[in-house]
Amino acid sequence: GAVVSQHPSWVICKSGTSVKIECRSLDFQATTMFWYRQFPKQSLMLMATSNEGSKATYEQGVEKDKFLINHASLTLSTLTVTSAHPEDSSFYICSARELVPYEQYFGPGTRLTVT
Amino acid sequence: AQSVTQLDSQVPVFEEAPVELRCNYSSSVSVYLFWYVQYPNQGLQLLLKYLSGSTLVKGINGFEAEFNKSQTSFHLRKPSVHISDTAEYFCAVSSGSGNTPLVFGKGTRLSVIA
Numbered sequence: 001g002a003v004v005s006q007h008p009s010w011v012i013c014k015s016g017t018s019v020k021i022e023c024r025s026l027d028f029q030a031t032t033m034f035w036y037r038q039f040p041k042q043s044l045m046l047m048a049t050s051n052e053g054s055k056a057t058y059e060q061g062v063e064k065d066k067f068l069i070n071h072a073s074l075t076l077s078t079l080t081v082t083s084a085h086p087e088d089s090s091f092y093i094c095s096a097r098e099l100v101p102y103e104q105y106f107g108p109g110t111r112l113t114v115t
Numbered sequence: 116a117q118s119v120t121q122l123d124s125q126v127p128v129f130e131e132a133p134v135e136l137r138c139n140y141s142s143s144v145s146v147y148l149f150w151y152v153q154y155p156n157q158g159l160q161l162l163l164k165y166l167s168g169s170t171l172v173k174g175i176n177g178f179e180a181e182f183n184k185s186q187t188s189f190h191l192r193k194p195s196v197h198i199s200d201t202a203e204y205f206c207a208v209s210s211g212s213g214n215t216p217l218v219f220g221k222g223t224r225l226s227v228i229a
Contacts (some may be wrong), residue, residue, distance in 0.1 A: 006158075034216045043205065043221045044159075093158055095217070104209070104217050106151075108158035 002028045004096050006107035013084055013114055021079045021110045023094030029074040030096035034104065035067075038091040050077055084114040117142040117208050121220035128196055129228050136191040136223045138180075138206030148189040149207040149217065150180055159205065165189060176200070201227045 003026040013019050023033060032051050036044040048064075050056035050071035058064045066088075068080040077096075081088055093109045122137040140146060147166050151159040163174025170182040180191045189206060203224050207217040 041224075043219050046216055049216055091156075103147075103161075103164070106159040106161075109156075111156065 002026075002096075002098065002103075002105040004030075004094065004105045004107040006092075006094055006110050008110060009108060010111045011113070013112070015085055015114055016083055018080055018082045019084055019112060021081075021092055021094075021112075023077045023079070023096065023107050025075045025096040025105070028096075028098050028105075030077075031074065031099050032097045033071055033077040034095040034097070035069060035077075035079050036093045036095065038093060038109075040091075044093060047079075081112065084112070086114045088112065089114045117146065117210065117215075117218045119206050119208050119218055119220035121204075121206055121223050123223050124221065125224045125226065127226045127228055130198055131195045133194050134192065134196050134200075134225065136204050136206075136225065138189045138191065138220060140187055140189065140206075140208045142187075142208060142210065144210050147209045148180075148182060149209070150174065150178070150189070150191050151205045151207060152176075153203045153205065153222075155202075162191070162204075196225070196227050198227050198229060200225060 005024045007022045035047045038044050047062045048056045048058045050069050052071050052074050056069035071077040094107045095104045097104050118141050120139045128134045149164045150162040163172045165172050165182045173179045178193050203222045205222050206220040209217045
């Protein structure tokens with residue numbers, strides 16, 4: 001089956017620093033990738049949608065200058081949290097979609113803690 | 116626009132008892148429906164999906180779900196639960212077209228009691 005990896009799985013950083021999270025589709029080409037954020041005991045909140053080679057589309061209320069998304073190839077998307085603050089601490093999950101059959105495959109998530 | 120309603124935020128059930136987790140959706144177009152399970156501090160694992168064909172869908176770990184178009188529902192069932200089924204369960208819907216992402220319900224916490 002289709003596999004999506006995320007790296008790192010867990011990161012702690014100091015307030016004011018930037019953190020990059022990688023999302024890779026290991027055995028398929030992902031035309032579209034999605035980034036979600038999940039707070040404790042809550043559902044997944046879509047942050048942005050990205051297509052390879054084009055700018056990401058951000059959901060309302062998500063700061064595009066703070067959450068930089070790059071989808072440079074059909075197998076790699078990155079999310080950079082710039083100037084992180086404690087309120088950015090969360091579980092970030094990426095998802096990748098094949099053109100057919102329109103399923104989304106999820107990565108294992110990245111736990112970000114900002115101190 | 117699509118939306119998903121999971122009617123129960125928490126469902127406690129005794130071990131070996133049956134369980135049903137409810138999911139209703141709204142959509143103006145044809146939909147694909149999914150159930151995912153999430154264990155603590157882990158990502159989402161696909162339990163089952165409905166894309167087309169038979170309305171009764173069987174998934175992993177003994178779960179099944181039935182697509183009911185007239186009631187716009189996709190309830191998840193298991194005839195006998197185990198302690199290991201304790202987790203968060205998410206219902207999701209997609210139109211399957213273009214860049215439309217999955218839309219998730221708020222989740223149902225299934226707690227299996229010994």
